[in-house]
Amino acid sequence: MCELHEHVHISTGYWICGCYGPRDISSWSTCVDCANPAWAFWATATGPLFGTPNLILIHVAVMILLLFVFRKSLVLAFSNGIPPRTNV
Numbered sequence: 001m002c003e004l005h006e007h008v009h010i011s012t013g014y015w016i017c018g019c020y021g022p023r024d025i026s027s028w029s030t031c032v033d034c035a036n037p038a039w040a041f042w043a044t045a046t047g048p049l050f051g052t053p054n055l056i057l058i059h060v061a062v063m064i065l066l067l068f069v070f071r072k073s074l075v076l077a078f079s080n081g082i083p084p085r086t087n088v
Contacts, residue, residue, distance in 0.1 A: 004055075005047050013043035 010028055014020050017034035030040045048054065 008049070009043050009047040012046045013040065016040055016042055
């Protein structure tokens with residue numbers, strides 16, 4: 001997951017600048033010949049969006065949303081077509 005975070009920084013820098021900047025084990029930067037230096041800050045801003053805690057929260061939120069949207073289909077799919085009984 002940590003490498004994904006760094007890869008997002010580097011890829012965003014590439015998409016904005018049109019070239020890869022230098023990277024070593026603990027730091028990275030956009031390339032010197034950046035095509036859009038005014039937008040280069042987005043390379044820094046996007047990394048935290050894909051940090052491990054945020055990815056977990058996004059994944060859980062998507063799963064809850066999918067379960068909510070498809071709840072009736074899931075009940076029918078796992079009940080052999082017979083709707084579950086409800087206690088009255």
